[in-house]
Each structure stands twice: as structure tokens, then as C-alpha cells.
Amino acid sequence: MSSKEIADLVDKRHDSVKRTIDALTDKGLVTITQSVEPTPGGGKPLTVYHVNQRDSYVVVAQLSPEFTARLVDRWQQQEREAAMPAPAPALDLTSVDSLRMLAGTLA
Incomplete structure (x- = not known):
């Protein structure tokens, strides 16, 4: 799950979510991977964190x-x-x- 998805889910700003993830990573409580995504309108690319289910x-x-x-x-929902x-x-x-194919499966 991405930091953007988490921000949307809990109604928090993305930068705030990333700060929380950084703090938890510094404490060794979660592990992240990062990706850089383009922003709508061609602004500065956005760094997004990805965490597994447990860490989310x-x-x-x-x-x-x-x-x-x-x-x-x-x-x-995702698992279903x-x-x-x-x-x-x-x-x-x-x-x-x-x-013919249907008849062959019934024979």
C-alpha cells in the first residue's frame, strides 16, 4: 500500500503520512520501498513510500x-x-x- 493511499484513507496530508513513516522507519518498526511518481500538471515529481500489509x-x-x-x-477487499x-x-x-467443444467435455 502506498503512502498516498494511506493519506487518502485516514484523511491526512501526504507529507504528514511520510513524516510518520520516516519516524517509524528510523525506529526500525516498519520497512519501506520508495518510488517517484509524476505529479498532475507536470510539477515536481512526488516521492511515494510503499509498505506491506503489516506495516500499513x-x-x-x-x-x-x-x-x-x-x-x-x-x-x-483487496484479498477478496x-x-x-x-x-x-x-x-x-x-x-x-x-x-462440438461443449459436447466433448460432456462425453
């Missing part, structure tokens, strides 16, 4: 304990979406080849 809980608990439930919900099976391709029942 630590960051959000530090920033705003009342939003920890939102974070749990967000991770659970990732676990959803891909939809089966639709068969054209007007196609002879599709009907």
Missing part, C-alpha cells in the same frame, strides 16, 4: 487509531478481489465449433 497497520495505528478499521476493510476466479470465457452457442 502500524502506520495507520500511529496516525489515527479510529481509522484502523478502514485499513482492515481495505486489505480484506485477488481471490475471485477469472470469469469463464463465454461460449457462442450458435457456433458449431463451440457446440
Whole structure:
């Protein structure tokens, strides 16, 4: 999860979230990776931190304990979406080849 996503989730400024993450990193409590993303309008590129699931809980608990439930919900939503099976391709029942393939699976 990115520091931008966390900022949006807890209604905090991104720079404030990054300061909190920096402090937690300095204490050895979380580990981050960084990326640089372009800003809309071509301004100065934005440094964004990325944390894993465990560390995102630590960051959000530090920033705003009342939003920890939102974070749990967000991770659970992502896990559900990732676990959803891909939809089966639709068969054209007007196609002879599709009907033969379907008949072959039933035989």
C-alpha cells in the first residue's frame, strides 16, 4: 500500500503520512520501498513510500487509531478481489465449433 493511499484513507496530508513513516522507519518498526511518481500538471515529481500489509497497520495505528478499521476493510477487499476466479470465457452457442467443444467435455 502506498503512502498516498494511506493519506487518502485516514484523511491526512501526504507529507504528514511520510513524516510518520520516516519516524517509524528510523525506529526500525516498519520497512519501506520508495518510488517517484509524476505529479498532475507536470510539477515536481512526488516521492511515494510503499509498505506491506503489516506495516500499513502500524502506520495507520500511529496516525489515527479510529481509522484502523478502514485499513482492515481495505486489505480484506483487496484479498477478496485477488481471490475471485477469472470469469469463464463465454461460449457462442450458435457456433458449431463451440457446440462440438461443449459436447466433448460432456462425453
